[in-house]
Amino acid sequence: xxxxxxxxxxxxxxxxxxxxxxxxxxxxxxxxxxxxxxxxxxxxxxxxxxxxxxxxxxxxxxxxxxxxxxxxxxxxxxxxxxxxxxxxxxxxxxxxxxxxxxxxxxxxxxxxxxxxxxxxxxxxxxxxxxxxxxxxxxxxxxxxxxxxxxxxxxxxxxxxxxxxxxxxxxxxxxxxxxxxxxxxxxxxxxxxxxxxxxxxxxxxxxxxxxxxxxxxxxxxxxxxxxxxxxxxxxxxxxxxxxxxxxxxxxxxxxxxxxxxxxxxxxxxxxxxxxxxxxxxxxxxxxxxxxxxxxxxxxxxxxxxx
Amino acid sequence: xxxxxxxxxxxxxxxxxxxxxxxxxxxxxxxxxxxxxxxxxxxxxxxxxxxxxxxxxxxxxxxxxxxxxxxxxxxxxxxxxxxxxxxxxxxxxxxxxxxxxxxxxxxxxxxxxxxxxxxxxxxxxxxxxxxxxxxxxxxxxxxxxxxxxxxxxxxxxxxxxxxxxxxxxxxxxxxxxxxxxxxxxxxxxxxxxxxxxxxxxxxxxxxxxxxxxxxxxxxxxxxxxxxxxxxxxxxxxxxxxxxxxxxxxxxxxxxxxxxxxxxxxxxxxxxxxxxxxxxxxxxxxxxxxxxxxxxxxxxxxxxxx
Numbered sequence: 001x002x003x004x005x006x007x008x009x010x011x012x013x014x015x016x017x018x019x020x021x022x023x024x025x026x027x028x029x030x031x032x033x034x035x036x037x038x039x040x041x042x043x044x045x046x047x048x049x050x051x052x053x054x055x056x057x058x059x060x061x062x063x064x065x066x067x068x069x070x071x072x073x074x075x076x077x078x079x080x081x082x083x084x085x086x087x088x089x090x091x092x093x094x095x096x097x098x099x100x101x102x103x104x105x106x107x108x109x110x111x112x113x114x115x116x117x118x119x120x121x122x123x124x125x126x127x128x129x130x131x132x133x134x135x136x137x138x139x140x141x142x143x144x145x146x147x148x149x150x151x152x153x154x155x156x157x158x159x160x161x162x163x164x165x166x167x168x169x170x171x172x173x174x175x176x177x178x179x180x181x182x183x184x185x186x187x188x189x190x191x192x193x194x195x196x197x198x199x200x201x202x203x204x205x206x207x208x209x210x211x212x213x214x215x216x217x218x219x220x221x222x223x224x225x226x227x228x229x230x231x232x233x234x235x236x237x238x239x240x241x242x243x244x245x246x247x248x249x250x251x252x253x254x255x256x257x258x259x260x261x262x263x264x265x266x267x268x269x270x271x272x273x274x275x276x277x278x279x280x281x282x283x284x285x286x287x288x289x290x291x292x293x294x295x296x297x298x299x300x301x302x303x304x305x
Numbered sequence: 306x307x308x309x310x311x312x313x314x315x316x317x318x319x320x321x322x323x324x325x326x327x328x329x330x331x332x333x334x335x336x337x338x339x340x341x342x343x344x345x346x347x348x349x350x351x352x353x354x355x356x357x358x359x360x361x362x363x364x365x366x367x368x369x370x371x372x373x374x375x376x377x378x379x380x381x382x383x384x385x386x387x388x389x390x391x392x393x394x395x396x397x398x399x400x401x402x403x404x405x406x407x408x409x410x411x412x413x414x415x416x417x418x419x420x421x422x423x424x425x426x427x428x429x430x431x432x433x434x435x436x437x438x439x440x441x442x443x444x445x446x447x448x449x450x451x452x453x454x455x456x457x458x459x460x461x462x463x464x465x466x467x468x469x470x471x472x473x474x475x476x477x478x479x480x481x482x483x484x485x486x487x488x489x490x491x492x493x494x495x496x497x498x499x500x501x502x503x504x505x506x507x508x509x510x511x512x513x514x515x516x517x518x519x520x521x522x523x524x525x526x527x528x529x530x531x532x533x534x535x536x537x538x539x540x541x542x543x544x545x546x547x548x549x550x551x552x553x554x555x556x557x558x559x560x561x562x563x564x565x566x567x568x569x570x571x572x573x574x575x576x577x578x579x580x581x582x583x584x585x586x587x588x589x590x591x592x593x594x595x596x597x598x599x600x601x602x603x604x605x606x607x608x609x610x
Binding site for chain 1: 460508524551553
């Protein structure tokens with residue numbers, strides 16, 4: 001179902017559950033692209049929704065979840081990971097009663113835990129639930145920080161499964177493409193492994209480093225003499241602790257594997273330092289620099305930054 | 306000995322051994338401040354020295370180490386850490402023959418290894434050798450990237466010892482103050498511990514992470530889906546491998562201690578993830594975020610960035 005093939009040629013009504021940075025930015029982008037002329041917000045905090053309305057991010061809002069679901073052609077769960085699981089538990093049972101339930105998607109950082117929740121509630125993967133994950137974010141948060149350009153040239157990973165209706169997958173794909181994102185498909189397990197390595201593990205390492213230094217005896221001195229490299233390295237330790245607790249728990253198995261893989265490598269480096277093995281250190285540092293420089297070049301070519 | 310108290314009221318001749326980013330930037334800054342009107346470069350690669358002369362970074366150069374040492378009121382060893390040890394081994398024996406040897410300082414990232422080298426060669430710490438470390442750098446390197454403003458509002462750590470002539474310490478301090486740096490004194494062991502924690506350990510972690518990911522099966526995918534947070538976190542893995550091999554070896558003992566302290570904390574986080582202990586994760590992430598935000602505020606207030 002393409003955006004323009006809805007009954008009467010209208011564009012889909014998109015209901016966003018959770019109007020934060022990601023949900024608000026998606027609404028702005030969908031307005032801007034003409035993909036949807038009706039974005040409705042739902043949440044618990046009326047002040048945020050009211051602000052979203054004033055800013056023109058959404059066209060309407062409701063505090064009533066049933067009303068929100070009923071209004072939707074596309075329902076986007078734009079809450080943190082563990083809340084998204086709870087949303088599915090609340091929403092899916094009600095959809096059994098609807099003839100044509102909305103297409104549902106989400107933006108959470110872990111996909112396996114949501115799939116397991118959906119399967120448990122529905123007894124299999126719901127055909128119109130297409131899990132997704134935009135690889136975009138900002139140090140800022142909340143609807144005030146929302147930005148129609150947030151997804152331009154960023155990747156959105158969809159993890160469709162056999163049970164999905166092809167038309168539902170294509171509608172979610174069309175929605176993200178209209179924001180300027182590049183959409184790629186991936187398996188659920190592969191997504192969680194890749195994100196554990198590139199995002200979840202680095203966050204755990206940054207938190208562990210800052211906490212280890214902050215609780216040492218010389219912590220005051222240590223931070224006084226840290227410089228720009230340390231600032232960049234630890235920037236992600238300023239991320240939202242609740243969001244990252246949820247991700248660490250939701251992606252436990254892939255994250256533990258990534259931690260162990262990293263710890264092995266660190267142990268090898270430690271042993272090389274201990275025995276003064278400069279050749280081994282140089283080999284590793286060289287390989288890492290080559291890989292990191294290639295990654296930086298790739299990222300620069302993709303984002304123009 | 307203040308800069309203006311040299312015989313005849315002239316400013317000191319500063320000889321820089323190794324005309325890279327740090328040495329070149331120091332020469333530019335000393336010219337700019339009027340601390341020295343005569344900066345002489347020494348090195349192995351004449352092309353770099355010639356370029357430094359053309360750019361006005363230095364006033365003269367020589368390839369002859371004896372000539373360089375003889376010309377110096379202040380000798381700055383601006384080479385990487387392990388080369389700095391070799392320079393001391395070459396220079397110190399010659400100084401015995403000079404009535405008034407130059408004041409010597411350096412810019413290396415590790416101080417204990419240089420102190421041990423100097424003591425072994427001289428039979429104690431030479432009174433006019435004042436070890437130092439400017440906490441400044443850039444992703445760029447070489448004399449072409451040198452910048453008179455590099456040290457402005459950055460810290461320079463000096464690690465004077467009992468055996469030092471007070472006048473020698475004050476001359477090195479005056480030199481760095483003239484570049485716009487903030488100069489602080491610290492013990493040799495304390496310097497190496499603080500730098501192991503804030504700089505050497507993060508580099509080892511970044512190298513270990515990138516190398517672990519690059520050698521996994523899914524490495525291509527992994528880097529394709531990494532985003533901005535990963536770029537910041539791994540930026541320091543693009544640093545010069547030779548320089549970091551040298552630092553890791555020179556600061557072995559403090560670095561091993563920092564790695565072990567970090568590994569303990571990571572092990573605790575791993576255990577909390579494994580048992581699904583959200584409260585413990587949230588405690589750690591919260592503490593780390595608070596410490597990191599405080600550090601970022603401190604750094605911003607210091608650099609105005």
